[in-house]
Amino acid sequence: MLGLGYLKASPTTYVIHYKGGKVKRAGAGLAFLYYRPTSTIVQVPLASADVPFVFNQVTRDFQELTVQGQLTYRVSDPRKLAELLDFTVDARGKHASEDPTKLEERLVHATQVLAQAVIGRLTLREALAAGEPLVHEVLAGLRGSEAVTTMLGLEPLGLTIVSIRPTPEMARALEAEARERLQREADESIYARRNAAVAQERIIKESELETELAVEAKQREIRERKMAADIAVEEQRATLVARKVENDKQDADSRAYALEATLAPLRGADWKTLMAVSAGGADPRVMIALAFRELAENASKIGELNMSPDLLRSLMTK
Helix, strand or coil: CCCEEEEEECCEEECCCCCEEEEEEEECCEEEEEEEEEEEEEEEEEECEEEEEEEECCCCCEEEEEEEEEEEEEEEHHHHHHCCCCEECCCCCCCCCCHHHHHHHHCCCCHHHHHHHCCCCCCCCHHHCHHHHHHHHHHHHHHHHHHHHHHHEEEEEEEEEEEEECHHHHHHHHHHHHHEEEEEHHHHHHHHHHHHHHHHHHHHHHHHHHHHHHHHHHHHHHHHHHHHHHHHHHHHHHHHHHHHHHHHHHHHHHHHHHHHHHHHHHCCCHHHHHHEEEEECCHHHHHHHHHHHHHHHHHCCCCCCCCCHHHHHHHHHH
8 A cells, every 4th residue: 555664673673653743652673554654753773882983182291192992882761862863764764864873973072071081180191001090980971971871861881992092203202212211121130130140249259258268267277276286295395305304413413422422432542542443453554654653753853764665665565
């Protein structure tokens, strides 16, 4: 029949059938016949949708950076959304206006405003590392936004920050600074290793010196003990020599005393008698020698003395 249409919506599409300016039927996944000339069909997608975004922000220290990410949302109140934006579809099921695309723009704009409030409090270095805090604060701001949840009837499901990048010039400057810092850290690591090696070498040298000192002290102790032993030996030797000298002295004193006692009776005797006694009184040569001595003592009294060669020869022969 002319003018009749048939609509069968998916479960993720909310359909509102207006007829004569009033809602005749509404719901998700509806299938029905309708009369096109007097009907208006509104289709609001209920499935979750991803909205990618890229926008520039300015940090507290007036440095520009680019934030790239993705927002996931779904329509929680399709009737409110249909009242604010035109989701009317034509006979081919296509939206008759550009309002559905404007919805994503509004969400991106709300995300950008909330992100600027966060990044504006941070310096460039802080903002480059603030991906996770930025996600939490922006997502909480979207969920608490009356314009998003109450007026548009949307429910933000998730937010992902893909990258936060500075301008190319600043990126090169930061890369250069990072390289310099890493180079300094590498140099510091090398210096630390060298210092550790020097310290270890010093410890080894000190250990060797301590070992040498211990060996020297032990050798000195051995020399002192040996010297003490030599001193003890010398002292014993000195004691022995003193004892020997004392013994020799006592022996000499005893011999002198014995000789004194032996010679005491002979001390007043005549030498002639002593000669005779020492010779045993039997040697004629001794007797002749005594006779010559007496002759010599009384030479003044002798007028003439004749001695034959035979007598002298016999005296000089053993």
